[in-house]
Amino acid sequence: MNVESKGTGVVERRLPTLFWAVSAAVFVSRLGSMAMRFAVPWIMLQNGIDAENVLMTMAAQAAPNVVSPWLGWLVDRFDRRRVMTVSEVSQALLVLISIPMLQGGHPLPVAGVLLLLGCGGVVSGLASDYGLIPLVITDERQLPLANSRYVALSQGAFLAGPAIGGVLVAADGANWILYGNAVSFLGSAAVSALLPRPAARAARGQGGVLLALRWLLAHRKIRTITLVLACYNLGVGAAQVYLAVQAESRWGWSSSALGVVLGVAGVSGMAGAWSAGRIWAAESYGRRIQLWLLICGVGAVAVGLGAVPWVVLPGYVLLMFAEGAVNVTSQVMRQMEIAPALAGRVNALIRCVVLGASPLSSLVVGFAMKSGTAVLHGLPIAVFTVLAGVALAMARRGEKGS
CATH class of the missing domain: 1.20.1250.20 (MFS general substrate transporter like domains)
Known part of the structure; x- marks a missing residue:
């Protein structure tokens, strides 16, 4: 396939309904994650954890980027729909587990949960960006349009999430952010689980x-x-x-x-x-x-x-x-x-x-x-x-x- 060749023919501007379903699910999931990222440091500070430990604890969520190639192997090894579903459900459970840990005032357990949440975020991102989107866009000529909409929505979540988190924290609703994030993960998992199977089974990734x-x-x-x-x-x-x-x-x-x-x-x-x-x-x-x-x-x-x-x-x-x-x-x-x-x-x-x-x-x-x-x-x-x-x-x- 020559990626560099110019497109020919008329490209359908209307994107499939399944694409919008996946994009909406990912948008809501990432919106909740960004709101939580705003709320967690505030909750930790309110429970007596000093600023230095808060910064070190939050860094744990970014650490999985270092091992992302090995997480990518996991995405390639199994059906992307199932990987996405399991990853999102796991993150929902981890968020619920984090609520009592945050109230305990001990940074180390929170760092462990955030580390696992970071792994889940990497897996879900790879599964959705490079697995689910190509799955629901059957005409590859629509990929530029589909990705422009998908990335714009994702960036909208990164922009709006902290703002929503700030409003809810100001209204003394920090814990509701966490519960809402867990629900958003479950909603995204439901959408990925209900996606139709691909017409042809993709080859499983072999090798490391x-x-x-x-x-x-x-x-x-x-x-x-x-x-x-x-x-x-x-x-x-x-x-x-x-x-x-x-x-x-x-x-x-x-x-x-x-x-x-x-x-x-x-x-x-x-x-x-x-x-x-x-x-x-x-x-x-x-x-x-x-x-x-x-x-x-x-x-x-x-x-x-x-x-x-x-x-x-x-x-x-x-x-x-x-x-x-x-x-x-x-x-x-x-x-x-x-x-x-x-x-x-x-x-x-x-x-x-x-x-x-x-x-x-x-x-x-x-x-x-x-x-x-x-x-x-x-x-x-x-x-x-x-x-x-x-x-x-x-x-x-x-x-x-x-």
């Missing part, structure tokens, strides 16, 4: 993580996109933290003003994801990613070197819009290029490489901010983002038929 690594190393297009996005995250991974530091330390903003800006940027990211299937639709996927990264570079230069709010803030909004489109386009490219039997392991490996660059971004930007020259504080954000776009352009120039 090394097989996925060999596949990735042997496929130049996907390998290039992976390294380029890792380079991109090495710059942009710390952009939001950098913006928050600038707003508080240099511009004297309140937290509510910063919240409004981040909310606008979140909506911009949703808009970018929503429109990605329509803009430059006649171009190849590699070309689209290249163009969107060019726009990301413009936004990153404004964020990293702008210094004043009227330059930095529009740049950040533009950056989030283009990033939403990059996420959609790269996801479609992987869905079409990676064999279904390997989708879990290969995408988990890609996730590990790409997301693993984000923590490094904080270290790089933090090191730059220790320098005496204020104008250089955000330089890594601009440099690595522009470098990602240039690297992709050079790699594509060396490929025939790109």
Whole structure:
């Protein structure tokens, strides 16, 4: 299958009902998870756990990204519908178990539950993004449109979840967030369990993580996109933290003003994801990613070197819009290029490489901010983002038929 070829024929704009059912279920599940992520630190602080232990405990939920390739093997080994169902039910039970633990004031048991919840989140994400969506979209020409809607809804959950969590916490309803999250997991599990069986049984993934690594190393297009996005995250991974530091330390903003800006940027990211299937639709996927990264570079230069709010803030909004489109386009490219039997392991490996660059971004930007020259504080954000776009352009120039 040639992912880079341009589409032909008329593509049906109406997406299947099953697609909307899956998207709605994932949206509600992630909405509950993001609201819980807001509520858990607050509950822990209220029960006498100090801030340092709260931060260390919450880090446990992100730790499974390190072992995501092995979790990807699990997704490949079994029917994705069943994997999704079991994962969501397990997370619902873990949330219910966490409620008395949070009241106990002991961080270690809570960290253990959050670690398991993080594993479940990785498994569910891989199963839904690269298993269920291709399952319910039978015409692969609809994948760009379907993924733009799916990613936009997911980003909407990441945006609205903390806001809902904040309202409920303020109304003394923190525990209701946890109960609601458990219900959202069960609802998502019900939808995945009721999905029809695929017409042809997918081949079960054989081999381990090394097989996925060999596949990735042997496929130049996907390998290039992976390294380029890792380079991109090495710059942009710390952009939001950098913006928050600038707003508080240099511009004297309140937290509510910063919240409004981040909310606008979140909506911009949703808009970018929503429109990605329509803009430059006649171009190849590699070309689209290249163009969107060019726009990301413009936004990153404004964020990293702008210094004043009227330059930095529009740049950040533009950056989030283009990033939403990059996420959609790269996801479609992987869905079409990676064999279904390997989708879990290969995408988990890609996730590990790409997301693993984000923590490094904080270290790089933090090191730059220790320098005496204020104008250089955000330089890594601009440099690595522009470098990602240039690297992709050079790699594509060396490929025939790109």
